[in-house]
Amino acid sequence: MLIDYLPILFYVAIAIFFACFAILASHLLGQRKPTRLKEAPYECGMNTYGSSFRRVPIKYYIIAMLFLLFDIEVVFLYPWAVIFKELKMFGFISMAIFLAILIIAYIYIWKKGALEWE
């Protein structure tokens, strides 16, 4: 029943109380000596120069994503290869279907031009 959730409610209440208490206490008790540097949005690190919203070539992302995809495929091949003999025909056909699906994906990205660098 709902009463069983009471400990969770207590836990949430304590968490909220503690968070509020900590912020409030430091707000009331702490001393403040603001300087211009302290009030800057980023206190540390180097100043940025130029706009940070630059265009980045998307090619890297596509190649990285596709690499990941086909890399995982190889990961699946290892355990299959280890017990290939025990799995017999069943394993072979299952894996053939799996690879066929990935080959379709490969043909698709190839024809779409995702592998062309220029």
Next chain:
Amino acid sequence: MKLPDIDLYLIAPEIIITVFGFLVLLVDVFAPKGEKKGYLGVLSLLGVAIAFFYTLPLVGTGKTGFVEMFAADGFAIFFKITILIIAFLTLLISIGYAPREGIGFGEYYALILFATFGMMLMAAGTHLIIIFLGLETMSISIYVLAGMLRGDQKSVESAFKYFLLGAFATGFLLYGIAFLYGATGSLYLKNIASYIGSKNLLNHPMLLMSLAFLTIGFGFKIASVPFHMWTPDVYEGAPTSVTAFMATGVKAAGFSALLRVFFTALPAFQPDWTSIMWLIAVATMTFGNIIAISQNNIKRMLAYSSIAHAGYILVAFVAGNKLGTSGILFYLMAYAFMNLGAFTCVILLGKKGEENTLITDYAGLGFKYPLLAASMTVFLLSMAGIPPLGGFMAKFYVFSAAVEAKFYWLAVLGMINSAISVYYYLRVTVLMYFREPEREITGLSFSPAPTLALILALIGTFYLGIFPSNVLSFAQKSIAGLM
């Protein structure tokens, strides 16, 4: 090593959908560039139709396969039929809508097929990982589909919003599954139920946590309050055909997984989730209906109305009896027809670069396009729950289930909500027939495919309203294995 038995007939519909999805992708990339690709839609339609005819022989077999991970029981079959009907109508709409809005990619049709596959898997999974895989296949396809209008900022925004919030909600669902596994040591729904029963784990905190997380995860997919925030923005921004698909298909699949997980794995916790779902159902109905009143965009209005409909369905879920559960199945079928029909009308009223989705655009439509206005009226009245339309019977079953289970207040609140909803549905009708048009809407083209979808939706809405007993008795037989 003992290898599992493979019965490919059980997953024949899923295999066909997948194969056609790949076929569409391959045909698309090998087709000469720059031509109109209407035939891809026809190819997808063919796939859905074949899958449908491979689903029908499975009715009544009640088999399970793949080490009991996958069920072809009545419950799954009923949902598969509903989902395939939804996919069929969506594709019909898309054949007219996608080229008009410049969605010339074959991926569009392939993704609809993959999403359909995911929904079917969700309905059929009896193992939590299968259900989760289905959910993810569906969700990822839909995230992309929502952003298909690449040049349109609203579409991109809706895809991004849906992706971020959806991924977050999926995290909750997965967390819930993990807790469930941690507490019971199994991911099979049946084993979870028997373990809870044998060890008397009713006060296990991990199970209670997982119950809460599962409610959040599924609640997001079916757009129940308070997990509904994404709905209006996503429904408004996404291409209208995708919105129709989301409002019907995702909801149906979400409810199928919710029902199966809660009724099969966690029936022992029924007192717990009844009290939570009672609140969620009332909040969902009331919130959806009241906000829908103040909308001036028809897509947003239908989005809030879809939230409200999730609330009505939850009423039957709370009732938790046989009538309620078969009522949910019936409701989702009826909702699929009337909602897809309404969205088809919205699509037919627009043209390239001019969507005409403001409610005031509907003023005077009854004189200029009498048939379109009449069908829109039928769908809106059905959603409002006016006999003799499908929506009325659906609501009748849902509320009578609540009465039968002695949730009188819930039924009363549902009926009050239903009465509120009549206002905003009728407002559109009144505008169509009793107001002068505010501006000229001309040059609408009624291409054959969406018109056919409209006719099918009309037939479905009337059929479920006038002869409900056929479908209801089928639904009642379908849930036999579930409860």
